[in-house]
Amino acid sequence: MSKVRAALVGCGKVGQIHAAALSRLPEAEFVAVCDAHPERAQAFATRYGVRPFTDPATMLREARVEAVLIATPHPLHAAPAILAARAGAHVLVEKPMAATLADCDAMLEAARQAGVRLGVISQRRLYESVQRMKAAVDAGKLGRPVLGVFTMYSWRDPAYYQSDPWRGKWASEGGGVLVNQSPHHLDLLQWFLGPIEEISGYWANLNHPSIEVDDTAVAVIRFRNGGLGSVVASVSQKPGIYTRLHIHGSNGASVGVETDRGATFIAGVSSIGEPALNDLWTIPGEEHLLSAFQAEDRAHFQRLDPTTHYHALQIQDFLRAVREGRPLLVTGDEGRIVVEMFTAIYRSQKERRPVALPIRAEAEE
Incomplete structure (x- = not known):
């Protein structure tokens, strides 16, 4: 199975868990990180040997990303998720999916129109x-x-x-x-x-x-x-x-x-x-x-370490599902519920x- 070119949006506390998983999982080719704060993006880029960005659209275009993990604060999930979907990238967002149903629906519609997968982290399953x-x-x-x-x-x-x-x-x-x-x-x-x-x-x-x-x-x-x-x-x-x-x-x-x-x-x-x-x-x-x-x-x-292990398992499942064309562990529709x-x-x-x-x-x- 070929590796999935994956990127991370959001270089905060939870982003550290996602980045660590992407750097270790054999299914991932970790290529880029993005954060509105340049110093955060650069710190992650230096640690993991990936390219730093402050603009998701630029990252999606220049890094040729196939899958995006989003670990921003939840009210900020929708914008990068929609951008990623429209760029043809599969999306996995942290819980909760969003703060509003309107944001959930906009994300789901973008994924549907683009024909990409949209999943939500719920690793305690x-x-x-x-x-x-x-x-x-x-x-x-x-x-x-x-x-x-x-x-x-x-x-x-x-x-x-x-x-x-x-x-x-x-x-x-x-x-x-x-x-x-x-x-x-x-x-x-x-x-x-x-x-x-x-x-x-x-x-x-x-x-x-x-x-x-x-x-x-x-x-x-x-x-x-x-x-x-x-x-x-x-x-x-x-x-x-x-x-x-x-x-x-x-x-x-x-x-x-x-x-x-x-x-x-x-x-x-x-x-x-x-x-x-x-x-x-x-x-x-x-x-x-x-x-x-x-x-x-x-x-x-x-x-x-339970704070990282189960996240990594779900991220791995997401990457494999993308490559194998099978259902996700937790779909965007379930995240909306x-x-x-x-x-x-x-x-x-x-x-x-x-x-x-x-x-x-x-x-x-």
């Missing part, structure tokens, strides 16, 4: 513990998935919001915990339980007076399969406690994962202190497997009613 859950659900071991519970008690300190000027503001971030910290698990909820009928929700700022946006949100979801879901997402618990996703079935069996325990964000730096592991497994005849699953998860944690979900929660509080999905972009306002 690749956690071994999550893969076990998905295999069990798909095999019918829970009957039908009828209840999904996402609970996040986490913490972001003031320095986190001060680490980038766009954080914590409606105009530049588009939201808070729902937009930035919840997308992984919102994605997992819809991945496990399927299409959503409607969402009711509320948000608040409980413990961060220096920011405008939500640090806590709660929601109830009704799925088209008749199932229900609940969301409690907060970054106002100090220190962070845990993040969990539990799926319950029509036969009474349950499976679950604790994706974060002891995760803290001090001065904008993440520290993952414990592995993601299955914390619930009541499938008849398989209850005894839970301790073995947890031992495997801890062994994985000791061997790899997550944006619909947090948009619905914000709208539900504003309009004091449940919000039906799908949502058209013109209904965002």
Whole structure:
């Protein structure tokens, strides 16, 4: 398989993870980076031996790029994604796909018209513990998935919001915990339980007076399969406690994962202190497997860096899918669903009613 000529737009914190993956993956020929700040682009270029640019259009033209990874702040995903698609390059954007449905739709339309792939990072689907859950659900071991519970008690300190000027503001971030910290698990909820009928929700700022946006949100979801879901997402618990996703079935069996325990964000730096592991497994005849699953998860944690490993796996899948012409792990259409979900929660509080999905972009306002 020939290598994919790949470039990165966005040389910030998450961009470091993408660049490291592109430099190591055998499927990639890492050729260029782009950032609005010349010094950032140059630093990445020097480190990885690629060409630096400050303008995506120039990079796409001069570097003959086949695939673009976008790791800018999420409100800035759309413009480079659309440019890349129109230039004939496949696109993989960080989560969330965008801050608005209008941006999502513009990206999807550009990719459709150009005949290129558009994917969205949601690397927690690749956690071994999550893969076990998905295999069990798909095999019918829970009957039908009828209840999904996402609970996040986490913490972001003031320095986190001060680490980038766009954080914590409606105009530049588009939201808070729902937009930035919840997308992984919102994605997992819809991945496990399927299409959503409607969402009711509320948000608040409980413990961060220096920011405008939500640090806590709660929601109830009704799925088209008749199932229900609940969301409690907060970054106002100090220190962070845990993040969990539990799926319950029509036969009474349950499976679950604790994706974060002891995760803290001090001065904008993440520290993952414990592995993601299955914390619930009541499938008849398989209850005894839970301790073995947890031992495997801890062994994985000791061997790899979870902040980079699963990103690299999804980027590798994207590059292989581009070359092999097969489906992406997470498509742009799936990425849009997550944006619909947090948009619905914000709208539900504003309009004091449940919000039906799908949502058209013109209904965002």
